Amino acid sequence: MKKILLIEDEANIRKLLAYDLKLAGYEVDEASDGEVALQKALSNRYDLFLIDWMIPKIEGIDLVKMFRDKGLDGVMIMLTAKDEESNILEAFEAGVDDYITKPFSPRILLVRVQSHLKRHSSKKSQDFSGLKVDENKRKVYVHDELLQLTKKEYDLLTYFIRNANIVVSRDQILNDIWGFDYDGDTRIVDVHTFKLRTKLKDAPIEIRSSRGVGYILEEKE
Structure with missing residues (x-):
């Protein structure tokens, strides 16, 4: 079973996404701020990370950089309301594999998660x-x-x-x-x-x- 770390500070969104992902057959851990996310990421192995940019304590963009610096090779998808080209470029330069702007369809997110995990597994x-x-x-x-x-x-x-x-x-x-x-x-x-x-x-x-x-x-x- 593929394991996902969902990093989102808005409880309603986090719970809804976690429910949909679990229903799709994934194991999901949740984090509501950057410090908790970092701790979980370094003590577990995740196949994919869903990362909100604007989260407390450590911002999502900084988490991505930390994860990549520490050698974490899971798929990283940024979820954010930031839709400026400069933000998108910054995220990809930091090491994300995909960038999804809010609001988004949960069904579209699931399809992209499945697609990334399939390609990621093919490299393994x-x-x-x-x-x-x-x-x-x-x-x-x-x-x-x-x-x-x-x-x-x-x-x-x-x-x-x-x-x-x-x-x-x-x-x-x-x-x-x-x-x-x-x-x-x-x-x-x-x-x-x-x-x-x-x-x-x-x-x-x-x-x-x-x-x-x-x-x-x-x-x-």
């Missing part, structure tokens, strides 16, 4: 240290051999790849892969990671345990 067949991940087909190859993974193992592997060379805690993995509503034991993370590590024995990468913390994906030495 990636090669990581000899391990090829085709995110469109949800398939993984090690030295051109198809790796037989369960759905959860695939989700877990792509999660580790997105966070390569970073130690991620068991709680963080549990929240991001199993969801905040999962009330089981964190040992489920260890069980699935063990199975995944076994299947990656011939791969040029490995998932290492960080004692007492979690796991880290790195290249084999």
